[in-house]
Every structure is written in C-alpha cells, then in structure tokens.
Amino acid sequence: MSTTGTIFRRELNGYFSSPVAYIVILAFLGVTHWLFFRTFFLANQSSLRPFFSLLPWIFLFLGPALTMRAWAEEKKLGTLEVLMTFPVREREAVLAKFLAAFTFLVITLGLTLSLPLTVMAVGSPDPGPMWGGYLGACLLGGAYLAIGLFASSLTENQIVAFILAITVCFVLLVIGEDIVLFSLPAALVPLCAWLGLGAHFESIGRGVIDSRDILYYLSVIVFFLFLNQLALESRKWR
C-alpha cells in the first residue's frame, strides 16, 4: 500500500458512498438500454453497433460528470491544502484520482454487459467488434476522464469544470469527423483526423485492434494527466 493507493481508495469509496454516483449509473444504464432496445428488435441485427455509436456521446456527459468534483471540491473546501501537505507528490495524487474515476467508469460499463449477453442469446454476433468496442469504450472513457480531471483542477467551481470538460471533449471528438475535416484547410486535415477521439474509437470498434489506436488513447490520457499535474504544481511556480 502506498499514498497513491490510499487516495485511490478514498476516491473510489467517495463515488460509491454518494447517491449521485448511483443516480449517474442508473441514468446511464437507463439511457443506453432504452436507446439500444428501441431499435434492436426492429433492425433485427445481432450487433452492438447502435450501442457503440452512441457511447461517445453519452460518455461526453458521463466522463465530465464523474470528474468535475475531483479537484474543484478539494480547492473549494480547502482540503487540497491538507492533501498536498501530506508527503505525497502531485503526480501520485493525480494518478490516484484518475484510477479511481477509471475504475468507477469500468464498473459502470461492466453493467452494460447485459446488452452483449442479450444479443448473444438471441443471435450470433461477431465477437471481434463487440469486445473491441468495449476496449475502445474503456480507452475513450479514460481520455474523457483525464480531460475532466484537468478541467476540474483549473477551477473551484464544479459546474465550470463540467462545462469546460464537455467543451474540450466535444472539440476533440468532432475534430476528426468528416464534416469538420471538409471545412478545414488541407494542411490541417491529416493532423485533425489523427487527433479526433472518435475515429480511433471506430477503428478499435471494428474489432481490428491496432497498437497505434491504443497508443493514441494512452498518449491523450498521459498528456491531460500531465497538464493536471502542472495545474496543481502551478501554485509552486516562482
């Protein structure tokens, strides 16, 4: 056990001891199941494609909602001063908070396993896109959480953190969409197409697991966690 582990456990307990977490889970499950089953039997296709195509948009709200509190509340209550005068480094605290939020997200995502089970019960779906989709969802969710944590470290106000995180996530999500790429100068197109959060998700979701996609998400996560660490350390800049 370490200080990182201690913060991780406190954060994770914090998620489960607050009613907000359960409301968020219920809302998430309600929305995903409703949107999925609304068309599932009509379309008569044993695939999770409709679910995974919605996920980036639902996560757009879920990720920032889970992380908006993380630093903003610590700053507002002043508990950041207690936390950062414990013998712990900023990057350990950032990592602990990220892992706690990520664990919560994975648990929430795990509760949607009822969807693939249903699909497998009534048909014979291609397993590649299904499990690839879940892997992509974890990575995409992780990226949203890292962005959300960074946004939360910039303000004392949770609502500001929430809106800011949604804005950044939204921009990064749509930047790789065709409709945006058409309107951009040609020189920027490859860069933006590569930067877009969505395209990599779709590519993993096809069941083709390319290390470049995984590396992309890990870089986004590390980049925003690093910015988060800098934001925390900025109080120490001379």
Place this chain on the structure above:
Amino acid sequence: MIDVTHISKSYGSTCAVQDISFRVARGEVVGFLGPNGAGKSTTIRMLTCFIPADTGSASIDGYDVHTDSIEVRRRIGYLPENNPLYMDMGVLEYLRFCAGMRTLFSQQRARSVRRVVELCGLGPMSAKTIGELSKGFRQRLGLAQALIHDPPILILDEPTIGLDPHQIIGMRTLIRDIGREKTVILSSHILPEVAATCNRVLIMSKGRIAGSGTPAELSAMARSGQEILAGIRGERERIEAVLGGLPFIVAFTHLTETDGLHRYSLRSESAEDVRERIFKAAVDNGWSLAELQRTTINLEEVFLDLTTREAI
C-alpha cells in the same frame, strides 16, 4: 529544528511576507501573533511546503522545504487555517485515510487511530460523519489528523478560531500537553491565546516580525513604562508645577476637571510602583487624593503598539 532565513513571498504586487528570519529550537512552543493579513498563514504555508518562498530558504531538521519537501512534510503535522475536512467521510474513516497518507498501515494504523481518538477526546464521535460534528469536535478531528503520525513538529494555523470559550480552554490545554514533547508553532490573532500556550511569541505585522520574546519578557518590556491615573483636588497650576518637578514622572496630561478635582494621566518609566511617592507628594502639598490607579501596559498593548507603530 526549524530554521528560516530571509524568506519573502508576494502575491502579485502585494508583499505578504518580507524578509523574515527566525529559528525554533526543539521542544519550543512558538506563537505567531499578528492581525489578519500580517503574513502568518503565508509563513506557515511556506514551512509546510504548500507554497514556495520567492526568495530565502527554510529548513526543518536540516531538510530544505524546497528541495526535500517530502522529508519535511513527513516530520510535520499541520492543521491549516479554517480546518478543511471532507464533510461526507466518517470520523474513523477520515483518520484511517490520514494514517494511510502517512504510510501507516494495518496494525500500526489501527494503533495510531486509537491513540489520536483518545488523545483528542473523539471517542463519543467515532461513529459519526464529519458533517454531523460540532465545530469543537471538528477542530479536535483536525488536530487528530495533524497528530496521527506522532510528528516531532506540529504547526497549527489559528487552532481556536470560531470555538466557544469552553472549547478554547480545552484546546489550549490540549496544545499545552502536546507542547511538552513536541515542537509547536501556532498562529493566532488573539493575545491571551499565545500568552497561555507559548514559550515564545513572534509578533508579526505587515509581513515582518515586529517583535519577539517570551510572554513574560514582552510584558516586562511593557511594564518598564507605567501609567497612573490620579484624581487630585487642588489648584491646577500648582499641581502641575509640582508634578513637573517630580523626577519619576516623565509626562503628564490633564484629563478632566469636576468641582475642583483634576484628573491626570501620569507616565513613569520607573520599574517600581510609584503610587506611594505620588501619595507622599500630595500629602506634602496638602492636596487630597480622590483616586490613584496604576495600569501596567499588558501584552495586548505591546501588541497594538508594535503592530501599529509603523502606521502612525
């Protein structure tokens, strides 16, 4: 144990702390005394490694706060101003968390939690959520947090703020008990507080140390001047001529006159009580004395004097 040399800190254009130096020896209980905005909290935050000093250096137990910050933080128990707490955590849950942050685990952790619960009298509250605690118990919990790893140095920023008189006495007793074996720095803007708990007082004003000494020294320094209030019945001109001639009176002011009774404020720099001599002078001149009252200048006035001197 604590060695601070020429540290300064400004926030933008406002200078919060200017070139402060001081030392605290092992086992001392030192009080920072000063009005709000004097730089007490800023100094404390620099010692606890929450913010860095712009210039100058500070070290604790030989470890520099800037380069060996983790080592410094291991040695300090810190109760920040306003005692921030996670309101939705349980009391024991919070203490276990703090123990974990001090890398105390399993049996050691259980023992430390039991020890601080007992030391701070939190037993009856251990099943509660922090949000349900009264202000006094929250403060004790904050202190318990600072003591969980039995640190050699304890730094308390305004530990009794917002408590009722009864709780203040309890907190002071607790701090005095702890101060027998630990080095303690506490800050306060209330004088009796530091006088009651500290061996040494640093008076801070506008980011500087305006004076320092033991509470007794500071009072003695002040007592070397005394002020006497005397009500004398007699002829004013004559009284003033005589008072002016008394060697131990350095200054006097006529305050009021009612029915021939003149009230004076006399100032003496003599260390001994000069009331008898004034009485004698009155008898010699055939005046009657209606009142004779000595006020020694107490720490509160030293404090006011030291901290307002620059402003006047």
